[in-house]
Amino acid sequence: MDYVSTRNKGKTVSAAYAIANGIAPDGGLYCPTAFPKLTEEDWNHLQKADYKGRAALVLGKFLTDFSAEELAEYTAKAYADERFGGSDTAPVVKLADGKYMLELWHGPTCAFKDMALQILPHLLTASLRKTGEKRTACILVATSGDTGKAALDGFADVDGTKIMVYYPENGVSPMQKLQMTTQAGKNVEVVAIRGNFDDAQSAVKRIFTDADTRAQLDRDGMMLSSANSINWGRLAPQIAYYISAYCDLLNQGEIAMGDKINVCVPTGNFGNILAAYIAKQMGLPVNKLICASNRNNVLTDFFKQNGTYDRNRDFYTTASPSMDILISSNLERLLFFASGQNDELVSACMSGLTRDGRYTVPADVFAGISDDFDAGFCEDAQAAAAIKRLWENEKYLSDTHTAVAVQVYEDYRARTGDGTPTVIASTASPFKFCRAVIEALGGKLEKDDVSQLDVLTKLTGVAAPAPLSALAGKAPRFDRVVDKSEILSTVALLKDL
16 A cells, blocks of 8 residues: 655655655645455454454555554554553444444543554554664644643653644643643653644644754754644544444444444544545445534535635634634545545645635535535534533533534434434543533532542542543643744754653
8 A cells, every 4th residue: 555645646655654754745644545445354354353453454454564463463552451441442332313422532541532642653663663764753743632642642751752742822621731731751842832723733734844944853863753643644543443333333233234324523623534534435334424513613614615615714712622623634635535636636725725724626526525524513502502411311421522523413413314323423531621511511610620520520420530530639741832933943842852
């Protein structure tokens, strides 16, 4: 399996090269040149395997320069029972009216990013070896909340790596901030920026394409890589859990082989739902991919307004901060796939986004996209009502992001009458967003953010995850705050880690 840039398909690279380097020199994102297909034999194996085995098989379809033995070793380590609270790594929970919650937050940082960022360090360090890279990999991460902590946890004290995480100073939940700023490890650095996630993400992309910065790092024996979903090594592991969810539904007798499902995903940077799209291209029977947004509904407008993407709008800080994004990077990959790998079209669209803040996809390309996708959004008040409704009616405790997806799905079903069984990606523990969840349930807040864990437990009887409870009494290590214009200068900090 070869990989090419979304902006230049004329040069192919290996999976290991794509993972090691993170982003193409032209600023494009690496993509496979074809979609592998799941055979009947594959499905038989997948249905019988545990999550580790399923992930190894799916990754093996894309990472052909890795052996089956290597991938089995990496998935066994990444998804070890003790790190995910048992062998049911990504459980599927049945709710009413054809809803199934795919819980992706049982890992060490209590968010879906663990599903990829626990295995990425294994894939990245192996990729460095396979490509003969001797330099230290400096991993730059822009985060809207969950990616930062998951990446820090995955790469802390991993030999041959250093990691720097940038987060919007006032754009993450108190629990997310505490998770990042208390991170242990000799090779980690955390920087807050005065700006939003889009500012951080754009600045990180500029660093990757800044020749002087890369040259200086090279002289210091370092190279750049990424743990954001712009890195194929971050995105590929996410494909596995949608296929795993289908296998679980088969094994539970909820569907028969070949039956279609919908997949509804709370979406910001578009990587999580893109993984479901790729799973569909591999043969996962999917009817509709439902893209759920909060008030920052740039993606909803893209799907509802015939392929016009326009980030020229107000930015809102919401109760679902991981979705507070106006530049959805992985949409670039969807355009590449849906246009038949038209790199010239993708380059033109991305140039338009940089220059004008907008672009419009040709009608024939958008027609194919609209066949696969539906979309909707909801406000914080609607998401809060969904949290309360889920708890009162079904005793299911949801975080703010998952609640957005639930509300959007219910709106979709009411609008279309589509009763297809629907898998909803549940992306974070509700205890990561205690304040918003407690308020939605009508509880009384405490002043101290860690104390909110006990408040939510007393309110619901649900125990807080141990990794979050362990934050009590921890003092932050990192308090650096910079203007968004100063991010480039912070790269110098990597030399001292």
